[in-house]
Amino acid sequence: MIRAKRDRHSLSDAQIDWVVDAYTRGVVADEQMSALAMAIFLNGMEPGEIARWTNAMIDTGERMSFADLGKVTADKHSTGGVGDKVTLPLAPLVASYGVAVPQLSGRGLGHTGGTLDKLEAIPGWSADVSNARLREILADPGCVICAPGADLVPADKRLYALRDVTATVDCIPLIASSIMSKKIAEGAGSLTLDVKVGSGAFMKDAQTARALAETMVRLGKDSGLATSALLTDMSRPLGRAIGNALEVEESVAVLAGGGPADLVELTVALADEMLTKSGVDHDDLAERLADGRAMDTWKAMIRAQGGDPDAELPRATHTEDVVAERDGWLTETDALAFGVASWRLGAGRARKEDPVQAGAGIELHAVVGDKVSAGQKLFTLHTDTPERIPRALEALTPGFTVGDDEPAERASVILDAVK
Template sequence: MAAMRMVDIIAAKRDGRALTTAEIDWVVKGYAAGEIPDYQMAALAMAIVLRGMDDRETADLTMAMARSGDMLDLHDIAPLTVDKHSTGGVGDKTTLVLAPLVAAVGLPVTKMSGRGLGFSGGTIDKLESIPGFRTNLSAEEFRRAVRELGLVVAAQSGDLAPADKKLYALRDVTATVESIPLIAASVMSKKLAAGADCIVLDVKYGQGAFMRTLDDARRLAQTMVAIGRHAGRKVAAVLSSMQQPLGFAVGNALEVREAVAALRGTGPDDLVELCLVLGSELVQMAGVRSDADAARTMLVEALRSGAAWAKFRAMVVNQGGDPAVLDEPERLPTAPVQVELPAPRAGFVAAIDGQALGLAVNALGGGRSRKEDTIDHAVGLVLWAKVGTRVAAGDPLLTIHAARQSDVEAVADQLRTAYTIHDAPPPPLPLVEAIIR
């Protein structure tokens, strides 16, 4: 058989042909080994964005990326582990609340998280706004955290789905993020390599999500649940709305503050509700409770009793973070310039463009436009008005947290246009649209 050539594989996908299992394996191995350069992988990624992949190709790509490094097996220390993944949204600090919440009811959580991608923040960047918090853990530290605490949230390690890690960074800077097969394979390769038995997916749709439409989100959810089935894992997907940011805070340290508030019983209703829905799926998949009501009651009690908060604090201490900033969240990084953005007219907030908010936070220094960029953990936005809120002219819509006054001026117009204000109140937005099991 003739040796494979990357240029032929790129051309095949460009022309709409399904790639074989052998071709996909060869590409992933070669790219992970550094034998296939970024520019050829970027060309293939763009061909996939434009031409798509069928379910079999997507499952093959996922398994090849999962096998490109270590396949973590934690069954010797935990008979069952659970994991959660969100497809990314603006103000989405769900992991910070959900992980300690389900760990508090006895489900070991082993989570490998990413950094910010595009306009949505990354859990790792958020956690790193806690002084001293270490997200790069050795395999031994990771396993010890599972064994002793039943909770670990770490950066994706170099030897876990390394092909995905390379491709993820490349897609971010080559406009090849928005492809259902690539997103599904990226998410699920990490989940399969990380070894969790039960996985809940938070698949977001709307202006503030990668999946703009409910149909796209449903397709992505079905693709990922199908991959999980292929791989013999329990997977459920919750379709949740990102037609406005989740909670009120957007930006790394600001979102940590809000997650701490949620764990201490004073958090935003939408954030807490979404965590209860996602957590209930995990509790049921793990067989701890047999129905949604019983699962939810168990989780509400873990929040109310302070068990979930204690678990989060223990995780921060275990990973080198300073617990004093959790006990006094005002000690987290704080932006020197804080300016309110007034409503231009009276009425009801009818829509908020979450993507515009996410891009504004990036412009303030809270995200990356290149993979080597550093992040300012203190900057971001805190919303005062959400969809359905009645405002008078001049009422604050949000507060901009910035490093300098000129940064505020650079994003103010973009933020003003992110808000749509009408005379009549809008219909209420759903939080959870459907659950795919």
């Protein structure tokens, strides 16, 4: 099989079924799967191979079903970015319309933040929810954000860890099968994908992002899962907060009818897509955020998972401001630079077993398009370990620019759609 893929041949269904199962059981060695993953990375897969690989991964574990829940179910997945806290306001917003949202989420690695890390900044909140308890929470209040169980696509847990240390993560067949195997196995009625494009995303340009989106949408539809995707801008951070507790605070602001315009725009667009696919009539979504109904669902969800939605969030013990050195316009905030800086402050992890600091991260007091003055505070760095600040500044400083000319206004955070 390694030789076949090395020499640009397609793998048969039987070969794919065998190797995915055998690797999950430990029969195929890590060094062999590493070689096969690199061959796939270099030479790609045909659509039929990707579909079979995805199904073979699903077959290594359980398939969930919510058919007896008595509610329509909808799911959303983001390919990851910087400041991307959309799941937090989105799940309760959609659930406030009576749609059940089983949001099985992950932790951050490297410069991209993890939804579970963010929510664990809330005192008492737990990511671990049994299948029985998950169904109870989906019945009322209607949404749950939690870690997937050990029996959901165990092949992906092994293969992802291997890809992470062999430089084979950013490969469309392997990304698509990793994401879609878990989402199909989750058993929701529909799926909306948020495929990020730009420096802070896995897909750096619109062409490769669209190819990934089209592959995932096709996999979903072929399996009977109503699937669509939005391509969204990750050339700059989303919102004005990066880091776990900071992003929870900003999410609560959105649920209170405020928050940054780009974050609200994306939350509303994804909610509209999820509700439309669910066949649910919906009124003005921004109004639903402002009138408190989505906030009520948020608080009920946090309490259902052991958290206190009214508790004070953790604060970092040290802060350092970054100020403008001249008058001008803020013309660039590179998402990757801000993500790496936040990670170095302690908001993220280099290895999956590393701890994270709940209060670490970056506040953006100015965003691209703002006019600034010399000495004005642009960003605030937060950390419990001030010795990290110089390395964080090393990453951050080349990632923002103050120039003479006002930059063109971004028309929308949403770049394209695949349906």
